[in-house]
Amino acid sequence: MKRRNSNARSGRLLPLGTPRPLRVRVDARGQPDAVFSGQRWNRIEATRERWRIDDEWWRDPVSREYHALVLEGGRMMTIYQDLVTRSWHLQP
DSSP, rough: EEEEEEEEEGGGEOOOOOOOOOOEEEEESEEEEEEEEEEEEEEEEEEEEEEEEEEOTSSSOEEEEEEEEEESSSOEEEEEEEEOOEEEEOOO
């Protein structure tokens, strides 16, 4: 997965950073409610966007649900749940 460089005129694609494991608390519907970051739980104020990726099923399955979040205090964070292993990760 790649993301566009912030300089849209460059036309270059840059790789995303390596995901890191993340502790996530979910609500009764299984949606993220809070993330453990900075040595404390941070409440999620809003989900700006949510999307799912399913790919390379013929090799090792890749199935992820991404969440672009706004945390308390306005900090933004993108996380995903690996739907194969059920683990959560921070996408830098």
